[in-house]
Amino acid sequence: MSDHEPSTALLEVRDVNVSADGRDILRDVHFSINHGEFTGLIGSNGAGKTTLFRVILGIQEHASGEVLLHGEPLTRSNRSIGYVPQKVLFDPDLPIRARDLVALGADGHRYGLRRRPRALHDAVDEMLDAVDAGAFADRRVGSLSGGEQQRVLIAHSLISRPELLLLDEPLANLDPGSVQEIIALLHRVAQRQRVAILLSAHEMNPLLPVMDRIVYVANGHVASGTTDEVVRPSVLSALYGHHVDVLRVHGRVLVVATALPVGPAPNDEHPEFVVE
Amino acid sequence: MGWLFEPGWWANGTVRTALLVGFVVAVTSAVVGIFTVMRGQSFAGHALTDVATAGGAGAFLAGVAPLVGFVGGGVLGAGAMDAIGVQRVKGRDIATGVVLGAAMGLAALFLFLSARSSSASGTTQLVLFGSIFTVSPSTLPEVSWLSGAVLVTLAAVARPLLLSSLSVELAAARGVRLRSVGLIFMVVLAVAVGMSAIVIGAILSTALLIGPPASALRVARRVGRAVALAAGLGVLATWVGVLFAYDSYYWFPSHRSLPVSFFVVAAIVVEYLVASVLRRRTRPAPVAASEPEGWT
Ligand SMILES: Nc1ncnc2c1ncn2[C@@H]1O[C@H](COP(=O)(O)OP(=O)(O)OP(=O)(O)O)[C@@H](O)[C@H]1O
Ligand SMILES: [Mg+2]
Numbered sequence: 001m002s003d004h005e006p007s008t009a010l011l012e013v014r015d016v017n018v019s020a021d022g023r024d025i026l027r028d029v030h031f032s033i034n035h036g037e038f039t040g041l042i043g044s045n046g047a048g049k050t051t052l053f054r055v056i057l058g059i060q061e062h063a064s065g066e067v068l069l070h071g072e073p074l075t076r077s078n079r080s081i082g083y084v085p086q087k088v089l090f091d092p093d094l095p096i097r098a099r100d101l102v103a104l105g106a107d108g109h110r111y112g113l114r115r116r117p118r119a120l121h122d123a124v125d126e127m128l129d130a131v132d133a134g135a136f137a138d139r140r141v142g143s144l145s146g147g148e149q150q151r152v153l154i155a156h157s158l159i160s161r162p163e164l165l166l167l168d169e170p171l172a173n174l175d176p177g178s179v180q181e182i183i184a185l186l187h188r189v190a191q192r193q194r195v196a197i198l199l200s201a202h203e204m205n206p207l208l209p210v211m212d213r214i215v216y217v218a219n220g221h222v223a224s225g226t227t228d229e230v231v232r233p234s235v236l237s238a239l240y241g242h243h244v245d246v247l248r249v250h251g252r253v254l255v256v257a258t259a260l261p262v263g264p265a266p267n268d269e270h271p272e273f274v275v276e
Numbered sequence: 277m278g279w280l281f282e283p284g285w286w287a288n289g290t291v292r293t294a295l296l297v298g299f300v301v302a303v304t305s306a307v308v309g310i311f312t313v314m315r316g317q318s319f320a321g322h323a324l325t326d327v328a329t330a331g332g333a334g335a336f337l338a339g340v341a342p343l344v345g346f347v348g349g350g351v352l353g354a355g356a357m358d359a360i361g362v363q364r365v366k367g368r369d370i371a372t373g374v375v376l377g378a379a380m381g382l383a384a385l386f387l388f389l390s391a392r393s394s395s396a397s398g399t400t401q402l403v404l405f406g407s408i409f410t411v412s413p414s415t416l417p418e419v420s421w422l423s424g425a426v427l428v429t430l431a432a433v434a435r436p437l438l439l440s441s442l443s444v445e446l447a448a449a450r451g452v453r454l455r456s457v458g459l460i461f462m463v464v465l466a467v468a469v470g471m472s473a474i475v476i477g478a479i480l481s482t483a484l485l486i487g488p489p490a491s492a493l494r495v496a497r498r499v500g501r502a503v504a505l506a507a508g509l510g511v512l513a514t515w516v517g518v519l520f521a522y523d524s525y526y527w528f529p530s531h532r533s534l535p536v537s538f539f540v541v542a543a544i545v546v547e548y549l550v551a552s553v554l555r556r557r558t559r560p561a562p563v564a565a566s567e568p569e570g571w572t
Contacts, residue, residue, distance in 0.1 A: 057448070057449050059448045059449065081449070082449075083445070083446070083449035085443065085445040085446065085449070088443050088445065088446065090442065090443070091314075093493055093494075094314055094441070094442065094493075095493060095496050095497050095498055095499050095501070095502045096438070096442060096499065097497060097498065100498070100499070101442065104435065104438065104439045104442070104446075105450070107435055108435050108436065108438065108439035108446075108447065108450050108452070109435070109436055109439070109447075109450040109451045109452050110435055110436075111432050111433060111435070111436065112431070112432055112435075113431045113432075113434050113435070138497075140497060141442075153446075156446070157449075160450075
């Protein structure tokens with residue numbers, strides 16, 4: 001990957017290093033995301049997925065490296081990125097309806113109290129329908145269930161028509177049926193709006209049918225490419241620093257540690273038995 | 277209605293000034309208070325009142341206009357809290373507590389010193405419990421200007437403030453300057469509580485800041501309506517307080533009026549109880565109550 005060739009990627013993460021409390025969290029992370037693609041960001045707890053999202057958004061200090069959108073560094077006004085954070089706890093007493101939260105996705109960063117144009121109200125309705133949230137549009141966000149809030153947050157992050165949508169573990173805490181629903185919904189919306197998606201998860205299996213590319217994080221490093229390129233014993237073994245096997249059973253992928261590593265003391269990055 | 281409005285009520289200039297200043301202060305407190313409650317900064321609001329008190333007491337001691345002392349003190353306190361770390365949620369209570377403690381110490385010292393200088397007897401009573409009946413008519417324009425500045429500033433940052441009250445992460449991702457917006461709000465809050473400290477006193481201005489918004493947030497489902505309702509409740513409580521305090525002069529043979537602040541706070545408490553009852557009535561659905569509280 002040469003620095004000189006013109007970038008056609010939507011997002012390019014170049015040699016990002018992050019450390020906190022003297023510990024390296026991400027090391028020389030580099031990968032890119034193309035227009036309209038669905039990318040899975042896969043890694044176990046503490047692998048650095050949330051940290052990576054925050055770096056991409058420009059709200060996490062990092063020691064070195066850069067993030068380019070259309071080949072340009074991110075600025076405050078250049079925010080063609082939507083974000084659904086991992087943990088959002090809405091206070092049920094806040095007088096904010098689902099539709100208000102969605103509207104704030106369009107003008108929540110603007111100063112002044114100009115009246116919201118008719119077109120914005122229409123866009124909010126349209127967005128709520130697109131994520132099947134019309135039924136609870138007028139309820140307080142804090143009173144919605146986790147899955148319902150998830151949909152509203154997706155609408156919130158999409159209403160500004162971003163080119164890239166970051167979703168941090170949107171499938172955690174959803175029952176299997178809702179997981180399929182949300183994935184199908186994201187896939188549908190992504191194609192209709194031509195938005196690229198970077199979605200983090202522990203489990204890659206539910207994403208296999210929709211995922212164009214995968215970014216696999218372990219030990220602070222990433223490997224990226226198509227699933228077939230990345231989810232291979234050689235690539236993942238190099239990433240984990242010890243041997244792992246990849247089993248494909250009934251259309252599912254299992255990453256299995258063959259034995260405990262010899263050498264340096266084990267750390268929590270090692271797959272116990274089955275990671276996926 | 278003769279029993280309600282005792283003799284001289286309509287013609288009394290002091291009463292008129294009290295009602296007008298009370299109106300301005302109540303509206304400002306209520307609007308700022310909605311955001312204070314939503315951001316979970318009630319404690320900071322209360323602490324800033326104590327800082328304003330120190331400023332007010334200092335102003336009496338130095339012979340400066342009390343308004344300058346109250347508001348100036350509050351703004352300095354807001355700056356100090358920001359510097360110590362009110363921005364981080366975890367640092368908030370600590371920063372607030374540190375500034376609160378320092379302010380109480382200073383206030384105690386200033387009040388002690390001014391009580392010793394004979395000319396300022398009753399300062400303690402005035403600073404802590406307010407003096408809406410002693411507000412001079414010339415204060416009205418000053419308070420109005422301050423209030424205007426507070427409301428305009430708040431309107432300017434309302435949406436970023438709202439989004440960051442909902443979720444700091446979402447706001448940061450949208451490009452909201454969290455630190456600037458947070459600091460602007462603290463200064464606005466300081467000015468608002470400084471103003472109300474003059475009118476109903478430092479100790480009870482927290483009640484005007486938090487009470488009506490808390491009641492409004494119990495029943496309103498939209499921010500705009502909550503703001504309007506809180507302002508209405510605040511004005512109502514203040515006016516009822518002024519009226520009853522005026523009337524109370526005629527209640528006892530000794531002709532000693534009861535303090536305005538007592539009636540204001542009593543009205544606020546009644547409003548809150550009513551709002552709580554209304555809320556229970558409007559949301560009877562037991563299903564809604566047992567819903568999961570967001571996902572983790
Ligand atoms: N503010 C911080 N200070 C110190 N260490 C941090 C901080 N934030 C995160 N870390 C550490 O960085 C590592 C990566 O954290 P991160 O939250 O990015 O992981 P993750 O992949 O999102 O995990 P999960 O799947 O549990 O959400 C963890 O070891 C975490 O302890
Ligand atoms: Mg995470």
